[in-house]
Amino acid sequence: xxxxxxxxxxxxxxxxxxxxxxxxxxxxxxxxxxxxxxxxxxxxxxxxxxxxxxxxxxxxxxxxxxxxxxxxxxxxxxxxxxxxxxxxxxxxxxxxxxxxxxxxxxxxxxxxxxxxxxxxxxxxxxxxxxxxxxxxxxxxxxxxxxxxxxxxxxxxxxxxxxxxxxxxxxxxxxxxxxxxxxxxxxxxxxxxxxxxxxxxxxxxxxxxxxxxxxxxxxxxxxxxxxxxxxxxxxxxxxxxxxxxxxxxxxxxxxxxxxxxxxxxxxxxxxxxxxxxxxxxxxxxxxxxxxxxxxxxxxxxxxxxxxxxxxxxxx
Amino acid sequence: xxxxxxxxxxxxxxxxxxxxxxxxxxxxxxxxxxxxxxxxxxxxxxxxxxxxxxxxxxxxxxxxxxxxxxxxxxxxxxxxxxxxxxxxxxxxxxxxxxxxxxxxxxxxxxxxxxxxxxxxxxxxxxxxxxxxxxxxxxxxxxxxxxxxxxxxxxxxxxxxxxxxxxxxxxxxxxxxxxxxxxxxxxxxxxxxxxxxxxxxxxxxxxxxxxxxxxxxxxxxxxxxxxxxxxxxxxxxxxxxxxxxxxxxxxxxxxxxxxxxxxxxxxxxxxxxxxxxxxxxxxxxxxxxxxxxxxxxxxxxxxxxxxxxxxxxxx
DNA sequence: CTGAAAGCGCTAACAA
DNA sequence: TTGTTAGCGCTTTCAG
Numbered sequence: 001x002x003x004x005x006x007x008x009x010x011x012x013x014x015x016x017x018x019x020x021x022x023x024x025x026x027x028x029x030x031x032x033x034x035x036x037x038x039x040x041x042x043x044x045x046x047x048x049x050x051x052x053x054x055x056x057x058x059x060x061x062x063x064x065x066x067x068x069x070x071x072x073x074x075x076x077x078x079x080x081x082x083x084x085x086x087x088x089x090x091x092x093x094x095x096x097x098x099x100x101x102x103x104x105x106x107x108x109x110x111x112x113x114x115x116x117x118x119x120x121x122x123x124x125x126x127x128x129x130x131x132x133x134x135x136x137x138x139x140x141x142x143x144x145x146x147x148x149x150x151x152x153x154x155x156x157x158x159x160x161x162x163x164x165x166x167x168x169x170x171x172x173x174x175x176x177x178x179x180x181x182x183x184x185x186x187x188x189x190x191x192x193x194x195x196x197x198x199x200x201x202x203x204x205x206x207x208x209x210x211x212x213x214x215x216x217x218x219x220x221x222x223x224x225x226x227x228x229x230x231x232x233x234x235x236x237x238x239x240x241x242x243x244x245x246x247x248x249x250x251x252x253x254x255x256x257x258x259x260x261x262x263x264x265x266x267x268x269x270x271x272x273x274x275x276x277x278x279x280x281x282x283x284x285x286x287x288x289x290x291x292x293x294x295x296x297x298x299x300x301x302x303x304x305x306x307x308x309x310x311x312x313x314x
Numbered sequence: 315x316x317x318x319x320x321x322x323x324x325x326x327x328x329x330x331x332x333x334x335x336x337x338x339x340x341x342x343x344x345x346x347x348x349x350x351x352x353x354x355x356x357x358x359x360x361x362x363x364x365x366x367x368x369x370x371x372x373x374x375x376x377x378x379x380x381x382x383x384x385x386x387x388x389x390x391x392x393x394x395x396x397x398x399x400x401x402x403x404x405x406x407x408x409x410x411x412x413x414x415x416x417x418x419x420x421x422x423x424x425x426x427x428x429x430x431x432x433x434x435x436x437x438x439x440x441x442x443x444x445x446x447x448x449x450x451x452x453x454x455x456x457x458x459x460x461x462x463x464x465x466x467x468x469x470x471x472x473x474x475x476x477x478x479x480x481x482x483x484x485x486x487x488x489x490x491x492x493x494x495x496x497x498x499x500x501x502x503x504x505x506x507x508x509x510x511x512x513x514x515x516x517x518x519x520x521x522x523x524x525x526x527x528x529x530x531x532x533x534x535x536x537x538x539x540x541x542x543x544x545x546x547x548x549x550x551x552x553x554x555x556x557x558x559x560x561x562x563x564x565x566x567x568x569x570x571x572x573x574x575x576x577x578x579x580x581x582x583x584x585x586x587x588x589x590x591x592x593x594x595x596x597x598x599x600x601x602x603x604x605x606x607x608x609x610x611x612x613x614x615x616x617x618x619x620x621x622x623x624x625x626x627x628x
Numbered sequence: 629c630t631g632a633a634a635g636c637g638c639t640a641a642c643a644a
Numbered sequence: 645t646t647g648t649t650a651g652c653g654c655t656t657t658c659a660g
Contacts, residue, residue, distance in 0.1 A: 032409070034415060034654065207578075242581070265579075354653070
């Protein structure tokens with residue numbers, strides 16, 4: 001029995017001829033190792049948990065793919081669960097994952113409150129924050145510099161002469177505030193007055209975006225440019241402009257965020273801030289494997305962003 | 315110990331006062347049940363496996379959400395794995411899931427070969443085919459009637475007077491052939507000659523679509539309508555038409571497939587065949603729970619489809 | 629290099 | 645209503 005365990009796990013202390021015999025028996029009997037029993041005995045499940053807001057969102061789906069590919073590479077399975085950004089659900093999901101004895105957890109895109117921190121630190125299971133950072137900077141995380149990304153986008157527009165730049169975002173008073181900070185900072189750097197009417201908090205979907213953008217365009221001193229929380233909102237903005245009989249980018253310029261597939265499927269094609277979504281997932285998973293194996297590693301990884309210039313800006 | 319097990323599992327044969335004591339001890343000690351041990355003892359893991367082509371595709375991501383919501387409702391966790399439609403990988407993933415002792419498996423969107431069938435039937439773990447059917451009709455499945463859906467779309471276009479209808483699809487000689495059959499049948503029903511030049515097999519992505527559609531439009535007897543494998547391809551077709559200086563729907567009409575978010579984010583908005591994606595996922599998962607509990611049930615479920623008429627058709 | 633034995637943390641009879 | 649006991653199918657010492 002122990003010998004079978006050895007050959008199944010690739011232990012070298014087995015005489016080649018015995019190994020062959022065991023392998024044959026496994027084949028003949030159609031034996032399939034029971035990973036649950038193995039997990040109980042070894043205290044490793046080779047399964048990690050992923051908590052994300054919504055798998056049906058293009059952004060998180062792409063991130064999940066990055067996670068999955070690396071997980072597969074290191075032989076981990078993934079238990080996926082959507083939290084809808086609901087704190088109670090997040091906590092409940094985490095507890096559930098811990099009961100299942102996952103070897104590690106990837107926590108995506110939620111706000112990290114003090115309650116989260118405590119829970120995260122109360123367990124010895126490694127947890128990495130993906131695309132969201134611990135305000136206290138103590139928990140491992142992988143992300144881009146959101147504030148800088150936002151700053152860069154606004155600066156890009158300012159340098160084109162814009163002074164009335166609308167910012168269409170979501171859940172302003174959460175961890176997304178960093179984007180807002182970048183927006184405000186950029187205006188300040190260039191001595192452009194801040195106008196709160198130009199900042200709108202909406203649901204991050206097309207329908208809400210087109211409506212809100214249309215409203216803003218009707219202002220007497222309407223914005224001449226839009227910067228948005230994601231590409232879907234940006235497309236809404238583009239269409240709102242076009243519905244108004246105006247042209248993008250000639251009359252109004254638009255900059256999106258994320259560089260999802262959407263951004264190339266609209267006319268004019270969208271200029272957008274590139275977040276390396278797949279890579280964020282992949283790097284997070286890689287970091288988690290290191291944490292699981294107690295390897296030495298940086299625990300706060302900031303990936304680069306850039307602006308992909310397409311046709312929605314001049 | 316047994317009593318603790320009883321209260322944790324909600325067994326009623328426990329004196330209320332004892333229950334209270336146990337609960338308090340659990341609280342005080344921060345006890346967290348070990349689901350792996352439970353799984354080994356009870357032979358149930360409350361985990362199901364999902365094999366799908368690619369989680370980063372909007373279609374499957376939405377389907378996954380449907381699955382997940384119902385899974386959560388019935389207290390199951392989901393192990394997700396992407397197969398890239400690669401048969402070897404599918405089989406390997408399935409074996410892996412079976413090792414992990416999942417209580418059931420959802421198999422999405424792949425072709426079901428004889429090899430699959432054998433593997434599926436060699437295990438007692440229930441498996442349901444989602445959005446793809448067993449040619450032999452023996453395995454449980456949830457899907458729409460693809461052939462009829464395709465037929466309906468083509469008939470819809472024929473009735474508008476089209477006789478040259480291009481069909482932009484993918485992996486023609488696979489289970490997607492049903493759509494092709496529907497296309498051919500509809501033409502036949504209305505005595506319209508079949509022209510193989512109008513059927514194109516492409517990668518199901520925007521870039522490939524726009525290129526292929528542009529080519530077709532340059533034919534001397536170019537198509538006057540496009541029917542596509544999915545919405546992304548349809549958007550490519552729309553843009554190809556517009557690039558040619560033609561108008562949708564005035565000069566060329568376009569019908570997509572799936573009714574993903576994409577379809578409302580393009581101008582003109584896309585007329586498309588509605589596949590109830592989320593519901594397919596949800597119903598599949600519900601069916602799986604019934605199978606797991608040996609409940610009486612239909613095992614071949616065909617969900618309704620319809621055509622959502624928007625602006626890309628007259 | 630191989631086998632024997634203990635034990636991972638539960639559930640499920642069964643007895644009390 | 646509660647406690648005792650025997651596994652579930654592995655891994656991991658430890659002897660040999």
